[in-house]
Amino acid sequence: MNIGETSRASGVSVKMIRYYESIRLIKSPLRTESGYRVYSDNDVHTLRFISQARDLGFSVEQMEDLLALWRDRSRASGDVKAIALQHIDALQEKARALQAMSDTLQHLADHCQGDDRPECPIIEGFASAVAPEAKKRQPRFGVTGIDPRAHSH
Amino acid sequence: MNIGETSRASGVSVKMIRYYESIRLIKSPLRTESGYRVYSDNDVHTLRFISQARDLGFSVEQMEDLLALWRDRSRASGDVKAIALQHIDALQEKARALQAMSDTLQHLADHCQGDDRPECPIIEGFASAVAPEAKKRQPRFGVTGIDPRAHSH
DNA sequence: GTAAGCCTTCCAACGGTTGGAGGGTCAAGA
DNA sequence: TCTTGACCCTCCAACCGTTGGAAGGCTTAC
Numbered sequence: 001m002n003i004g005e006t007s008r009a010s011g012v013s014v015k016m017i018r019y020y021e022s023i024r025l026i027k028s029p030l031r032t033e034s035g036y037r038v039y040s041d042n043d044v045h046t047l048r049f050i051s052q053a054r055d056l057g058f059s060v061e062q063m064e065d066l067l068a069l070w071r072d073r074s075r076a077s078g079d080v081k082a083i084a085l086q087h088i089d090a091l092q093e094k095a096r097a098l099q100a101m102s103d104t105l106q107h108l109a110d111h112c113q114g115d116d117r118p119e120c121p122i123i124e125g126f127a128s129a130v131a132p133e134a135k136k137r138q139p140r141f142g143v144t145g146i147d148p149r150a151h152s153h
Numbered sequence: 154m155n156i157g158e159t160s161r162a163s164g165v166s167v168k169m170i171r172y173y174e175s176i177r178l179i180k181s182p183l184r185t186e187s188g189y190r191v192y193s194d195n196d197v198h199t200l201r202f203i204s205q206a207r208d209l210g211f212s213v214e215q216m217e218d219l220l221a222l223w224r225d226r227s228r229a230s231g232d233v234k235a236i237a238l239q240h241i242d243a244l245q246e247k248a249r250a251l252q253a254m255s256d257t258l259q260h261l262a263d264h265c266q267g268d269d270r271p272e273c274p275i276i277e278g279f280a281s282a283v284a285p286e287a288k289k290r291q292p293r294f295g296v297t298g299i300d301p302r303a304h305s306h
Numbered sequence: 307g308t309a310a311g312c313c314t315t316c317c318a319a320c321g322g323t324t325g326g327a328g329g330g331t332c333a334a335g336a
Numbered sequence: 337t338c339t340t341g342a343c344c345c346t347c348c349a350a351c352c353g354t355t356g357g358a359a360g361g362c363t364t365a366c
Contacts, residue, residue: 095255098248099246102241187361
């Protein structure tokens with residue numbers, strides 16, 4: 001199976017398959033005489049797993065753990081569970097952070113008339129909300145693991 | 154007020170203030186004879202607004218809209234509310250997806266506990282959960298406007 | 307006068323993904 | 337057999353938001 005077919009079967013773009021290989025997330029496949037990459041059904045399976053995890057905001061670093069969890073089926077179940085629980089905590093924390101953002105916005109929106117008059121609590125809330133000295137400067141989105149790219153150019 | 158003082162007053166780093174200027178999110182400030190940037194209280198206010206919106210996961214692109222609305226006294230609060238509500242939906246959807254992933258992993262962890270046999274059908278199910286042809290390839294994190302950087306290096 | 311701490315610009319890196327250039331390979335149809 | 341078009345290859349650059357660092361100028365206090 002060549003890379004294009006593999007891409008269609010897995011839902012991972014050709015570009016990303018090659019990228020994942022370059023960062024050693026997946027292993028280098030065999031090549032034909034002419035240099036074409038050749039993949040197996042198992043590789044497709046792995047890529048589908050990766051795609052799934054990426055869709056939910058896992059970093060590549062985390063995916064290495066997840067892949068190990070997935071592949072190392074004969075490992076001690078205690079170790080496996082520890083890794084799984086760690087990822088669950090991370091997921092819960094991300095979901096919580098997103099929910100907090102949503103709640104804050106919802107609260108502001110609730111107090112906004114939404115008509116054509118200029119008064120708007122959302123805007124006012126943004127402008128005056130936080131005393132900056134109370135803010136701890138920490139990685140702004142480190143918790144959430146989601147990306148701000150708003151458009152594919 | 155120089156840039157350092159402005160940074161401390163607004164909670165936006167010196168680097169980011171210059172970056173926001175470079176992408177024209179904020180306008181270029183006046184300079185002293187020696188080239189130092191000079192900011193007003195109003196600029197601090199604007200930066201605080203920006204910082205707040207970024208904390209809530211708005212992209213720079215979205216902030217341009219919000220800033221325009223903020224500055225335009227005649228804007229309809231309905232416009233602002235529409236942007237906020239759209240954002241709330243995106244955040245909710247992302248939180249929901251993360252929660253589903255967490256549930257799946259929890260299920261996996263529960264099942265694997267104390268089981269020394271290599272078979273793990275739940276892992277198999279997780280790996281092949283999504284039929285790739287059912288996936289629409291869309292900007293992966295475009296909706297939420299949040300960033301995957303997990304660590305400040 | 308000198309050291310500390312500002313400030314300036316410029317250049318690079320991160321992660322994850324995409325686009326494109328410039329070129330080789332394969333299969334089908336004329 | 338020869339061409340055509342769809343594939344494949346590698347390499348380089350861009351995107352976003354943010355940070356770090358280098359190399360140098362300015363201001364202030366001792």
